[in-house]
Amino acid sequence: MSSRVSHLLGGLAPSATLAVDAKAKAMKAAGEPVIGYGAGEPDFATPVHIVEAAAKACYDPVNYKYTPTAGLAELREAIVAKSMRDSGLSTTAGQVLVTNGGKHAVITACMTLLNPGDEVLIPAPYWTTYPEAVYLASGKSVAAMTEEANGFRVTVDVLERARTPKTKMLIFTSPSNPTGAVSRPDDVAAIGRWAAEHDIWVVSDEIYEHLTYGDAKSVSMPVVAPELGDRWVVVNGVAKTYAMTGWRIGWMIGAPDIMAAAVNYQSQTTSNIANISQRAAVAALNGDLSCVYEMREAFDRRRKIMTSMLNAIDGVSCAEPDGAFYCYPNVSGLFGRSLGGRVATNSAELAETLLEQIKVAVVPGEAFGTTEHFRLSYALGDDDLVEGLSRLAAFVAAG
Ligand SMILES: Cc1ncc(COP(=O)(O)O)c(C=O)c1O
Structure with a gap:
């Protein structure tokens, strides 16, 4: 049957x-x-100041209505300011799409960039969602296995071994889920240069950017590898940083043509993200990091x-x-x-x-x-x- x-x-x-x-x-x-x-x-x-902003928003009728698909203007501006503050990424509100969590931003990036059969390099061990997001977007995920003896370090060598003429994209995240490995800034820059050299798009998932310990420091690949030009998408969200997993706010940042397509996709799938959560995210991002x-x-x-x-x-x-x-x-x-x-x-x-x-x-x-x-x-x-x-x-x- x-x-x-x-x-x-x-x-x-x-x-x-x-x-x-x-x-x-x-x-x-x-x-x-x-x-x-x-x-x-x-x-x-x-944190309480974030919850209070959401509670206040519940009483403001402006939040009872549909708002722009790409997100509230205040939130997109807050994301622009936060990106500069936290990683030195320069962007504009027009290049930001607010999504239903970082996971939704990952699938949206895949839907926006992939054609059937395009290969996507995913350093392994990988977050369990990446291969499935690639699959849903009709791409083919290719695991690039790192070595445990080398601290699960993602290097150009590891990626180059898995590259083929069909490689369209790399999904990169540091700190890593599941290993907790944090890539060295010079490795991140080298990987960005390598991607640029081979015309590979980079989806840089920065959801754990603030959770590093000791001397480890996370950096944003488009910032440390300007050679990428505009062939990158940054994915991020408030879930892990502000203990906001249930609020479902993430975002995607990229070149204007890519983002126009992503907003169009969202307009036909989820419309805007819940306004109350967006107001909470504004308070989170505009607050300090204490x-x-x-x-x-x-x-x-x-x-x-x-x-x-x-x-x-x-x-x-x-x-x-x-x-x-x-x-x-x-x-x-x-x-x-x-x-x-x-x-x-x-x-x-x-x-x-x-x-x-x-x-x-x-x-x-x-x-x-x-x-x-x-x-x-x-x-x-x-x-x-x-x-x-x-x-x-x-x-x-x-x-
Ligand atoms: C690497 C990575 N990216 C993105 C996400 C998405 O988080 P959320 O959809 O809750 O914002 C997660 C959550 O586990 C993650 O581990």
Whole structure:
């Protein structure tokens, strides 16, 4: 019998990270003591001044109506100012499209730039959404595998090995989800020059730009590699920086012709993004970054705790991540061992065992293009963070 679902959507993989999170939340709601490391979501409340701006907006009838598809003028201006302040990116409000989160900006960029069969380089391990966004836009994703021994560093060599005459675009993000690796500014500049040399468009996903630790610093590829000219799109949003995952505000910035097409696409799909959320985002971006620095301090502390607790487990090894809020430990030392009466041979099987037996939810590396790792988010409360890892350590020690 032929499928009732279209071939296009029938071939779309579900978001593994959201699936793990949903399962963990459902088990928790059913009274099970689940610790969820699945979601890429800060545990903090959105800062009060942002919530107050949204509350005020609820009482202003101007927000009850459709507004320009590309976004409120105030928000687009705030994005222009923020881009200059935070990364030195010079742009204009006419080049900004406000989207329903960064994820929507990624798919919009793919829809805007790709033709059937265009190849898109995605450094791996990669955010689970990138290949699917490319697929939906009829492109072909090509994973460019980085090396764990080299800190999952994205280099020109790694990309050049995966380039073909059909390579149209590179999706680049630093800090990385899932590895937490932060590219060195000179690597980012070299990659930009390499892309320019081969006429490759760059989608620069800068959603974790503020979440770097120690000496690591994120830079914007179009800023450090002006050779790209206008063949770039920047993707960003408020979700991770301001603990605003549920508000669904992201944006896309690019050349005027590209943005005109992207706005046209949005006009036929979602129209404008919810005004209340846009007003909240204006308050977030126009405020100072002190609330962000406070959250970053907590993430920094948790990152160190998580890394050292993981490394203390026999069979697990984890480099200290420099950015975002994820650890990506290699757990292959646990494969083939009897744990709780089960023997896992890959990270998906091991993740299943952990959820069932010790109620710890992690995202298996298969979702990010590798089979030997887990992704654990450390954007959860300190007590839960320690409790879940203690359970894991005890489980492995017990065999
Ligand atoms: C690398 C990366 N880009 C973009 C996003 C999109 O975030 P949102 O759609 O919540 O703004 C995420 C969220 O997990 C991400 O990890």
